[in-house]
Amino acid sequence: MYxxxxxxxxxxxxxxxxxxxxxxxxxxxxxxxxxxxAKDWMPEGYRKTLKxxxxxxxHSEIVGQLPEGNWITRAPTLERKTILLAKVQDEAGHxxxxxxxxxxxxxxxxxxxxxxxxxxxxxSSIFNYPTLTWADMGAIGWLVDGAAIMNQVPxxxxxxxxxxxxxxxxxxxxxxxxxxxxxxxxxLAKGSEAQKAxxxxxxxxxxxPALMMFGPSDADSVxxxxxxxxxxxxxxxxxxxxxxxDQTVPQAEFLGLNVPDSDLKWNDKKNGYDFGAINWDEFxxxxxxxxxxxxxxxxxxxxxxxDGAWFREALIVNAExxxxxxxxxx
Amino acid sequence: xxQKNEWPLWEIFVRGQHxxxxxxxxxLHAADAEMALNNARDVYTRRNEGLSIWCVPAAAITASxxxxxxxxxxxxxxxxxxxxxxYDIPKEIGNM
Numbered sequence: 132m133y134x135x136x137x138x139x140x141x142x143x144x145x146x147x148x149x150x151x152x153x154x155x156x157x158x159x160x161x162x163x164x165x166x167x168x169a170k171d172w173m174p175e176g177y178r179k180t181l182k183x184x185x186x187x188x189x190h191s192e193i194v195g196q197l198p199e200g201n202w203i204t205r206a207p208t209l210e211r212k213t214i215l216l217a218k219v220q221d222e223a224g225h226x227x228x229x230x231x232x233x234x235x236x237x238x239x240x241x242x243x244x245x246x247x248x249x250x251x252x253x254x255s256s257i258f259n260y261p262t263l264t265w266a267d268m269g270a271i272g273w274l275v276d277g278a279a280i281m282n283q284v285p286x287x288x289x290x291x292x293x294x295x296x297x298x299x300x301x302x303x304x305x306x307x308x309x310x311x312x313x314x315x316x317x318x319l320a321k322g323s324e325a326q327k328a329x330x331x332x333x334x335x336x337x338x339x340p341a342l343m344m345f346g347p348s349d350a351d352s353v354x355x356x357x358x359x360x361x362x363x364x365x366x367x368x369x370x371x372x373x374x375x376x377d378q379t380v381p382q383a384e385f386l387g388l389n390v391p392d393s394d395l396k397w398n399d400k401k402n403g404y405d406f407g408a409i410n411w412d413e414f415x416x417x418x419x420x421x422x423x424x425x426x427x428x429x430x431x432x433x434x435x436x437x438d439g440a441w442f443r444e445a446l447i448v449n450a451e452x453x454x455x456x457x458x459x460x461x
Numbered sequence: 462x463x464q465k466n467e468w469p470l471w472e473i474f475v476r477g478q479h480x481x482x483x484x485x486x487x488x489l490h491a492a493d494a495e496m497a498l499n500n501a502r503d504v505y506t507r508r509n510e511g512l513s514i515w516c517v518p519a520a521a522i523t524a525s526x527x528x529x530x531x532x533x534x535x536x537x538x539x540x541x542x543x544x545x546x547x548y549d550i551p552k553e554i555g556n557m
Contacts, residue, residue, distance in 0.1 A: 171527050217507075224504050231488045234470070240490060241467045297487070304508070443492075447466055450493035 133255045134187035135346040144360045161362050166292035169235035177361055182236050186243045189229035190254035194428050196222045198262040214311050225301045232293040248433050257344050259422030266319055266333035272312015274341040280305050281371050290362040320386040335391045343414045345372040377403045470519040471497040475511035483515050
């Protein structure tokens with residue numbers, strides 16, 4: 132998802148007998164759906180895991196602006212341009228809500244930025260694919276934001292208060308993102324042959340990376356048990372992926388587009404679709420930094436950070452100077 | 462990327478349309494109060510959420526500690542007579 136493969140620290144889930152008094156009290160609160168707040172006692176592993184998870188999520192929102200920012204100046208109409216601008220602005224906002232939530236755990240904004248720019252912190256694999264045509268703006272909104280919503284809706288009820296509250300705001304805004312994407316696809320799919328082909332090509336390129344967003348198969352997901360126990364993960368990767376396929380295939384059919392999977396078939400028994408094998412080698416390569424755009428994305432963030440250094444410093448100096456003037460005048 | 466140059470943290474409160482009090486909506490970083498207001502407008506009121514914004518330096522907030530929860534809040538648990546539902550009003554009286 133936006134935070135794929137978050138390593139939970141600790142060695143497996145402790146039984147109640149293995150927990151000390153603080154840990155037992157903490158687990159009781161979680162089991163009773165009482166939110167954990169920033170100043171409450173929490174196990175170090177919970178704090179560390181959440182720092183990773185929330186900062187990865189935030190980084191994904193920030194890096195996620197780049198593939199779409201690519202098309203702002205070339206949107207086909209003024210209306211599409213204003214919509215895309217608003218959407219990319221929302222992504223920046225989502226990143227900021229999440230950075231603030233992570234900061235409550237005792238990590239500074241600059242530390243998180245440093246971890247992103249050095250490559251130490253990850254962000255979602257999906258943003259390392261290029262946006263080649265206007266139809267990619269449709270496919271991203273429809274598929275990528277659609278997949279994100281599946282994961283983010285349950286996170287509104289996660290155990291950590293600041294994270295849950297950030298997710299409430301994000302989910303309210305996310306629905307616009309998915310719908311504007313579907314609308315782009317719908318217009319193209321009903322357009323000329325060339326436009327329809329462009330929509331199909333975008334679906335072909337984004338389908339599999341979208342399925343990979345949910346992260347490795349449960350069988351290979353080693354950190355889930357602890358995150359489930361802490362209620363910072365509520366659904367398994369495979370469960371959400373299945374839900375996404377079941378929801379999206381009929382939408383593709385409505386558009387008259389073909390899902391690029393020859394193994395895709397309705398399965399009456401499980402009341403869902405069977406689908407083909409995912410290329411996990413590709414996923415792990417992209418996560419490790421070898422995707423088509425990893426270097427470009429990180430390069431853009433590094434450039435923005437370095438080019439903005441004088442500006443950040445100037446504003447601090449200006450603020451100090453003005454505060455000193457004000458004090459002198461009093 | 463030195464820590465001392467990090468912009469300070471501000472807590473943001475927004476009053477919505479319906480006459481309710483300012484409500485905490487989140488936080489952000491800004492070099493000074495003016496910039497905090499501008500950023501709060503962009504980050505927290507993109508969809509007509511507010512008519513007024515307060516920005517407070519996070520360092521200026523005094524908060525109760527989680528460990529004080531007991532002494533601070535438990536005494537009110539036993540004072541059920543402070544709630545209207547504590548009193549039985551005869552049916553004949555109707556709404557009160």
